Amino acid sequence: MDSPDPDWADVRLHVVTGKGGTGKTTVAAALALALASGGRKVLLVEVEGRQGIAQIFDLPPLPYEERRIAVAPSGGDVYALAVDPEEAMLEYMEMFYGMRRAGRALTKMGVVDFATTVAPGFRDVLVTGKTTEAVRRRGRNGRRVYDAVVLDAPPTGRITRFLNVTKEVAGLAKVGPIKNHSELVNGVVKSPETAVHFVTLLEEMPVQETLDGLAELRSAKLPPGGIFINMVAESLLPRAALDRAVKGRFDADELTLGLKAAGVTDAAQATALAQALAAEVAEHAHRTELERAERETLAGAGLTTYELPLLADGVDLAGLYELAESMRTQGAA
Amino acid sequence: MKKPATLDIDAILDDEGTRIIVCCGAGGVGKTTTAAALGLRAAERGRCAVVLTVDPARRLAQSMGLTELDNTPRLVVSPKGDGQLWAMMLDMKRTFDEIIEAHADPARARQILSNPFYQSLSSSFSGTQEYMAMEKLGQLRRSDEWDLIIVDTPPSRSALDFLDAPERLGRFLDGRFIRLLTAPAKAGGRSAFRLLNAGFGLMAGAMTKLLGAQVIKDLQTFVSALDAVFGGFRQRAEMTYKLLQAPGTAFLVVAAPERDAMREASYFVERLAEERMPLAGLVVNRVHGSPASALSAARSAAAAEDLESRGEHELTAAVLRLHAGRMQLAARESREQEHFISAHPTVPVAQVRAMSEDVHDLAGLRRIGDLLATA
Numbered sequence: 001m002d003s004p005d006p007d008w009a010d011v012r013l014h015v016v017t018g019k020g021g022t023g024k025t026t027v028a029a030a031l032a033l034a035l036a037s038g039g040r041k042v043l044l045v046e047v048e049g050r051q052g053i054a055q056i057f058d059l060p061p062l063p064y065e066e067r068r069i070a071v072a073p074s075g076g077d078v079y080a081l082a083v084d085p086e087e088a089m090l091e092y093m094e095m096f097y098g099m100r101r102a103g104r105a106l107t108k109m110g111v112v113d114f115a116t117t118v119a120p121g122f123r124d125v126l127v128t129g130k131t132t133e134a135v136r137r138r139g140r141n142g143r144r145v146y147d148a149v150v151l152d153a154p155p156t157g158r159i160t161r162f163l164n165v166t167k168e169v170a171g172l173a174k175v176g177p178i179k180n181h182s183e184l185v186n187g188v189v190k191s192p193e194t195a196v197h198f199v200t201l202l203e204e205m206p207v208q209e210t211l212d213g214l215a216e217l218r219s220a221k222l223p224p225g226g227i228f229i230n231m232v233a234e235s236l237l238p239r240a241a242l243d244r245a246v247k248g249r250f251d252a253d254e255l256t257l258g259l260k261a262a263g264v265t266d267a268a269q270a271t272a273l274a275q276a277l278a279a280e281v282a283e284h285a286h287r288t289e290l291e292r293a294e295r296e297t298l299a300g301a302g303l304t305t306y307e308l309p310l311l312a313d314g315v316d317l318a319g320l321y322e323l324a325e326s327m328r329t330q331g332a333a
Numbered sequence: 334m335k336k337p338a339t340l341d342i343d344a345i346l347d348d349e350g351t352r353i354i355v356c357c358g359a360g361g362v363g364k365t366t367t368a369a370a371l372g373l374r375a376a377e378r379g380r381c382a383v384v385l386t387v388d389p390a391r392r393l394a395q396s397m398g399l400t401e402l403d404n405t406p407r408l409v410v411s412p413k414g415d416g417q418l419w420a421m422m423l424d425m426k427r428t429f430d431e432i433i434e435a436h437a438d439p440a441r442a443r444q445i446l447s448n449p450f451y452q453s454l455s456s457s458f459s460g461t462q463e464y465m466a467m468e469k470l471g472q473l474r475r476s477d478e479w480d481l482i483i484v485d486t487p488p489s490r491s492a493l494d495f496l497d498a499p500e501r502l503g504r505f506l507d508g509r510f511i512r513l514l515t516a517p518a519k520a521g522g523r524s525a526f527r528l529l530n531a532g533f534g535l536m537a538g539a540m541t542k543l544l545g546a547q548v549i550k551d552l553q554t555f556v557s558a559l560d561a562v563f564g565g566f567r568q569r570a571e572m573t574y575k576l577l578q579a580p581g582t583a584f585l586v587v588a589a590p591e592r593d594a595m596r597e598a599s600y601f602v603e604r605l606a607e608e609r610m611p612l613a614g615l616v617v618n619r620v621h622g623s624p625a626s627a628l629s630a631a632r633s634a635a636a637a638e639d640l641e642s643r644g645e646h647e648l649t650a651a652v653l654r655l656h657a658g659r660m661q662l663a664a665r666e667s668r669e670q671e672h673f674i675s676a677h678p679t680v681p682v683a684q685v686r687a688m689s690e691d692v693h694d695l696a697g698l699r700r701i702g703d704l705l706a707t708a
Contacts (some may be wrong), residue, residue, distance in 0.1 A: 021589065055593075121453060155360065168453075176547070204691040205392065206361075224353025232659070236651045251648075258649020262636035264628060276625035277652050284655060287689045312661050314592065314669075 007304055007331050008225065011195045012243060013135045013188060014150045015225070017159040017213065018199030019206045023230045025052040026315050027199045027308065028152040030323035031228075034333035036072035037324065040147040043134050044069075044080045047127045048154060053080050064088075066134070073321065079146075081134070088126040092181070115217060121168035125182045128165055132188040156198065156213035163189045163196070164220045195225030200298070202229060203293035207298060214301055227303050229295070231310040235288055237281065245278075245285035252278040308331045337674045340614035340681035340704045345583055346481075348376045352581035353474065354613070357486040359597040362589040363618040364703060365393055366692055367685075368485040369420070371585075373397075373695060373701035375411065375481050376418035383419040383479040385485045387466050394422070396692050402427060406473070410695065419479065425465040429455040432468065441558055450555040462487045467573040476578060496604065574608075583613035588673075590620050590666035595673050602677050614681035615673070616705065620666055621687050622661050630660035683708035 008014065014031060018024035025046070032044040043066060046053050051061045056076040057069050062082040136147045150305060153164045161168060165182045188194060196217055200206040217224055235242070244250050255274040259265055265273050299307055308326055311319040327333050345351055356368045365388040372384035382404045386393065394402045396411045404420030409418040434442050445451050458555060466487060503668050575677070584605055588598040598615060605612045637653035640646050674682070685704045692698055 019361055020359065021591075021594070052593075206393070232595045236655050236658075237648070238651075241648060241651075254646075254647055255652060256635075258640065258646030258652075259636075261646055262640050262653070263651065264632060264636040264653075271629060273625055277628075277656055280656060280659065281652055283689055284659075290690055312658065312665075314665055 005331070006328075006333050008195055008333070011193060011225070012144070012148055013132065013145075013194040014016070014148060015153045015163065015189075015194065015196040016150060016228075017156050018197060018228075018230075019154045019156050019209045020030055022199045022201050022206050023052075024155070024199045025152050026320070026323070027197075027228050027230055028150050029053060029056050030308075030320050031197070031327060031333060032078045032148075033070060033320060033324035034151040034327040035148045035150065036070075036076035036078045037074055037333075038072075039075040040072070041077050042072075042144070043146045043149045044078055044152065045083060045131050045149060046081075046152040047083045047084070047131070048152075049084065051082060053082065053266065056315065056320065075323065081130075083115070083127050083130050083228050085123045087125050087128045092126060092129065121165065122178065124162050125165045125169055125178060125185060128185045128189065129165065129181055132185050135188055135193070142294070153196075156209045159196065159213055160216040160222065162174070162218045163222050165189075167220070170188060190222060194223050194224060194267065196222055197228060198226040198303075199228045199230050201231055202294040204290075204294065207294045210298070211301060214303070224303055227298055227301065227305045228327075229298065229305055229307045232307045233310045237284070241281075242285040242288055245282045246289055248282065250278045250281050250285075265270070304332075306332045337678065338614075338681040340683035340708065341372070341618070341681055342371070342683060342702075342708075343378070345613055346371065346380065349480065350581055351583055352481060352512060353470065353576070353579075354481070354483045355486065355577065355582065355584045356483070356616075357584060357585050357601060359589075359594045362587050362594050363685075364388075364485040364587045366698070367585070367587050367616055367705070368398060368483045369620065370692075370698045370701035370705060372418050372420065372481075372483045373698045374485070374706065375697070376416040377412045377702075379414050379416045380481045381415060381417045381419075381479050382481040382483060383421065383473060385421055385423060385466070385469060385473065385482060385484040387425075387462060388485060392691065392693070394420075396694050398695065404469075406472060406479075423462070423466055423469055425462045426455045428465040428469055429461065432532040436652045437558075445555065445558045448551060448555040448558070450551045454555075467577075468569070476570050479609060481610070496608065496610075577610050579606070580611065582611055584610055585613050585616055587616045587618060590669050592669055595669050599673050599676060602673075602680060605700055610655045612680065613618035614683065615677075617670060617682060620684045621658065621659065621663050622671070623663065625656060626660070626663070628656060628660075630657045630664065633657040633660065 014028075016024055016028040016031060016037070018027070028046075029044060032042045036042040044053060046062075053069070054060060057080075059069060062069075062080055064082060064084045064087040066079045066081045068079040072078060102121050131151050133150060134146060135144075135149045139145050140264050153159055166179075166186045169178055169182045198210045198213060200210045214224055237245075241250065252271075252274045255277060256270045259270045259274055259277075260267060306327060307330070308323050311322065312320070324333075345354070354368075354371060356364045356371075358364055365386050368386060372382045373522050375382040384397075385406075386402065394400070395421050398417070399407055399409060399420065404421065404422060404424040404427045405419040406419040409420050411417040411574075430446060433445050437445060463486070466484065470482060470484050577584075586598045586601050588594040590667065596639065602612060602615070613643075633653045634657040637650045640650040640653070670682075673680075683705055685701060685708060688697075688700070692701060
């Protein structure tokens with residue numbers, strides 16, 4: 001069923017970025033599942049040649065081809081595409097010039113290698129071009145082929161540069177087809193149909209990078225989306241107990257009694273175990289306090305935030321569905 | 334879990350034969366912090382060390398008491414005796430500019446520096462950062478002002494980029510395509526494309542259509558100017574390779590106990606072996622443990638359930654749940670490391686316990702250094 005009024009109902013291109021290690025690909029995959037649920041068709045795109053989608057869905061490496069990889073809760077399909085810049089360039093040449101053969105010759109000459117690797121602006125134009133083409137594509141009935149496209153994008157530090165393709169190629173191609181192509185891309189990524197979501201953890205460096213990335217994004221007039229706070233550990237202890245633990249006043253005696261009552265240890269060792277556990281609680285309390293501060297910092301960014309639970313057993317397929325469900329409940333999809 | 338050999342960090346730092354330590358690994362695993370912590374520890378053990386970082390995190394500069402890190406090494410601290418810690422952050426564009434300025438006459442240098450293609454290449458080519466990091470490493474090594482250089486590798490999309498990028502840039506600038514583009518100058522100003530066979534003609538047409546004539550012209554100007562300056566990028570890339578293979582170099586692969594990072598670490602170890610680069614060991618950062626590790630996750634969870642069902646000792650039950658979660662996490666982290674350890678049983682490993690907060694100062698770096706050495 002559709003959640004009442006998801007927050008990004010009008011968005012067709014969801015760009016997911018984040019610092020390395022924050023779980024960007026996981027969040028992108030879960031978001032694709034969440035958006036597809038209830039009978040929609042969503043394309044999940046990866047552009048960095050890492051085959052992260054295949055790994056996360058436990059599939060063999062994906063070819064440069066849109067294929068169905070998962071079924072969403074209550075119907076709906078997730079398709080995936082691993083964009084290969086070289087293939088994108090050949091396809092582009094064929095589409096616009098009917099020059100597949102010339103394209104092959106260029107590959108042999110190392111020209112494609114050059115255009116896609118050495119000149120980053122070109123590479124990004126090709127990759128974002130392929131993605132925005134999927135966003136704009138319409139079927140015979142005149143309706144869009146995909147209800148939404150989720151892009152597992154480069155990390156926060158590179159995201160503005162990656163999306164701001166017209167600026168990146170401006171110095172290189174002042175006129176010509178690449179320039180026109182980049183303007184087409186620009187028309188999509190700067191429109192209200194696009195949202196750039198950030199993935200972060202409640203840790204200093206990822207939070208700082210999120211804020212820096214957001215500032216860059218805003219100054220480039222690219223549309224920010226939400227902030228997905230990933231791997232949030234549920235707080236099991238009451239706030240009062242945590243506050244005492246931070247101040248080093250956690251009651252180990254009460255813990256000793258509890259441990260004896262539970263019979264996990266004999267009376268002789270209960271005190272030592274209680275002290276060890278109290279040390280663990282103090283560490284946890286300290287961590288929780290820091291997380292609280294980071295959460296407040298993020299709240300100051302002025303974006304909607306979503307919290308995703310830490311999966312005890314790591315990310316597997318079941319975990320992805322759990323994250324997708326959590327996104328739906330919070331209105332992210 | 335099989336027990337891997339222990340990585341003896343101090344033996345590496347104390348060995349005067351160790352001249353370069355390269356920290357590599359996936360993004361977000363704490364490479365830069367590891368590099369800085371190693372630098373401080375080396376300095377405190379009497380080495381004159383310089384940390385070359387490519388990570389623009391201000392916090393790291395601050396943790397070393399510097400207001401900023403720029404393209405020149407700055408003295409951070411001189412703890413005792415001959416020991417010194419220096420640090421610098423790579424400014425790739427400036428490093429590139431400096432190479433041009435050092436090798437070209439002023440007029441030609443200006444021509445190159447103002448070329449739009451050069452500006453794109455020097456500020457955003459995905460391999461430039463890697464290339465310039467290696468270039469800077471070479472410069473620092475040749476200057477012989479420091480007896481130990483610790484470098485962290487760029488946050489590439491894949492850790493392997495760092496080994497490939499210099500070669501790729503070298504191959505490109507030295508390759509057939511470039512020869513073709515520079516041909517006009519050598520053929521008396523006439524278009525090289527016209528002199529070549531139909532296959533090339535087809536290609537030239539495609540290039541012009543695709544990129545536009547202006548791009549081709551800029552590229553030609555740029556490449557012929559650069560070509561005259563360098564006399565072979567590939568040669569430079571090869572020098573870098575040799576430097577990294579030399580016995581005074583030690584590679585440390587840095588990872589976190591997570592699937593992706595450990596997989597990347599595995600690839601890297603295999604790749605280093607293929608390239609005959611000297612691997613010193615693996616550093617696993619942010620490993621979770623517990624001061625009460627004798628109490629297993631299962632027993633802890635069962636006890637919590639017992640207390641909960643009796644409605645007694647609520648707080649103790651919550652603490653036991655917390656502990657069970659922590660032990661479960663530790664078990665998962667240990668499983669993630671197992672694959673690596675069974676695939677690479679001879680690689681020495683150092684585990685660094687997760688700290689509850691980020692490093693802010695030299696004391697924090699020192700603590701990481703201690704953990705590294707006693708792991």
